[in-house]
Amino acid sequence: MKVLINMKEVFVIYNEILYIAFIYLSETDGIAKKVLSQARGFSKSMQKCSLLCCEDDSIVHLEIINGEIVNKTIKSRLNQVGSNSKERIMTIKELIEVANALIKNEKMLIYIRHMIPTVSHIRFLKNAKLSGHKIGYEIPTYPYYYEQFHVAHNKMKAIIKICNDIIHWPLIYKYVDNIYTIMSNSNSKVYKKMYLIKNGVEINTKIKFTEKKNEDKFNLIGVGTIWPYHGYDRVIDAIMESKGKLENGLDIYFHVVGESDEISKLERYCKLNNLTGHVIFHGKKFGNDLNELYNISHIGVGTLALNKRNADIDTAIKNIEYLSKSLPIVTSGKIFDISEDSNLYFISKNDQIIDLNEVYKFYKSYKNLYKKDILEKTLVEFSWDSITKDIIRNLNNI
Structure with missing residues (x-):
């Protein structure tokens, strides 16, 4: 982190961004591929992007510089691995504990992909904010309550999850600097801290139009x-x-x-x-x-x-x-x-x-x-x- 003083204003330039995402690394899962693509993109605008996520039975820390993973460290072994709500919440708690340790000694940008809100999750946001970190929070789709309920097999669990989100949203909104979201309904209200973004892809080759040979x-x-x-x-x-x-x-x-x-x-x-x-x-x-x-x-x-x-x-x-x-x-x-x-x-x-x-x-x-x-x-x-x-x-x- 660098501090530049210009007359009455103090500008802080952050060298690193920490991206926290409750996903499991995978070469085939669409969300995992998206998060890794974002992390590579972040690393090209900063000196380094650190991606904190899960892999198999571990919490892993990927250090990415100029789009390339230069180091991968296992930060913690998960006590419970599973897809039910209790196991997911326990994993998120461990993920947050590792994130706390990573931000102790250096001011950085923090970018968080929305996950199940918990007490430890809110406490992390509050402490990070008070410690001088800038926090970006991503909502992958907004609004999402209707969709989440509609596609859920267990409607009661979906209602409980949505209610949990609604209860915690005022605190999340309070402690983050900005919310980055992909809007799916043009009539939805855009709040003051919201900044609209898009979904994207990694472009590795030049675009070319290929004449189809099967026009029959x-x-x-x-x-x-x-x-x-x-x-x-x-x-x-x-x-x-x-x-x-x-x-x-x-x-x-x-x-x-x-x-x-x-x-x-x-x-x-x-x-x-x-x-x-x-x-x-x-x-x-x-x-x-x-x-x-x-x-x-x-x-x-x-x-x-x-x-x-x-x-x-x-x-x-x-x-x-x-x-x-x-x-x-x-x-x-x-x-x-x-x-x-x-x-x-x-x-x-x-x-x-x-x-x-x-x-x-x-x-x-x-x-x-x-x-x-x-x-x-x-x-x-x-x-x-x-x-x-x-x-x-x-x-x-x-």
């Missing part, structure tokens, strides 16, 4: 851990209604990548309705295997039932991944602050049957009007390097 068919692709609000049933019903063909005679195929209870339900539905020839369930795919599916696809399927999560903005990371593969998107709402005139996505409203012929016309329009400069500019704005740099700048200027 129309391939849609949907990727991720799917919930009912993703609305993939709307695509499947549209394929069933059109008997698997567009008006021009092209066969329609929907490639579903991922695993979840909802995907299992959709797979059973397709078997029941003899759609397995047109809806292909690939399970989990990564790396080159996933890229091969992207290469044959014409359009990416976003979130098609936003009304089921009380949202009108599609915040899914996979949308940005589609764009990074030069795929346009079909969705049921606006995508962050990308203009509807950008020709990058097609909106099919929640209460309408999807007209796949219109979606195909949109794809042909995208192909004919493809503008690499617009897509590249959009993806720069949605890169984690750009998003985290903006967060650092904002947090430092508070």
Whole structure:
């Protein structure tokens, strides 16, 4: 930390950021990959980013410099590892204890991904604030109560968790410097400490538009851990209604990548309705295997039932991944602050049957009007390097 004195004001420049996230490191879990991408981005704007999270039965401390992990230390062995509420709370308590030790001797920026609020959690925020640290707090989706209740298998547990959050929010709001959140409903109130951010991707290669060799068919692709609000049933019903063909005679195929209870339900539905020839369930795919599916696809399927999560903005990371593969998107709402005139996505409203012929016309329009400069500019704005740099700048200027 450096202190610069300029006449009447004192400016503090922080050299390090500590990112605390209750996630388990994984090369395949979407949230874990997002957090690590954010940490890499933070490290490029600071001298170092320290990521404190979990791995297997341990709490680990990753030191990241200029996007590279230079050191990984096991800070604590977890006494309990599990997914029930009590075990999760105990793990969060141990995570906070390790974080307390890390911030004792050096002033730094602190960035916390929202986790189950506890007494130790609030005490940490209070002590960090009083000790001169700047605290950024991330709410991955806002508002989230409706969605959390809607997707929960155990509604009573969901109500208890939501009530716990509501009870603790005034204290969290009091002690943090700013709240960084991804807004899913444009009508929601933005509080004074809230700063709106976006989901992003790591851009490792130059964007290029690849001419599809399979223009004799129309391939849609949907990727991720799917919930009912993703609305993939709307695509499947549209394929069933059109008997698997567009008006021009092209066969329609929907490639579903991922695993979840909802995907299992959709797979059973397709078997029941003899759609397995047109809806292909690939399970989990990564790396080159996933890229091969992207290469044959014409359009990416976003979130098609936003009304089921009380949202009108599609915040899914996979949308940005589609764009990074030069795929346009079909969705049921606006995508962050990308203009509807950008020709990058097609909106099919929640209460309408999807007209796949219109979606195909949109794809042909995208192909004919493809503008690499617009897509590249959009993806720069949605890169984690750009998003985290903006967060650092904002947090430092508070």
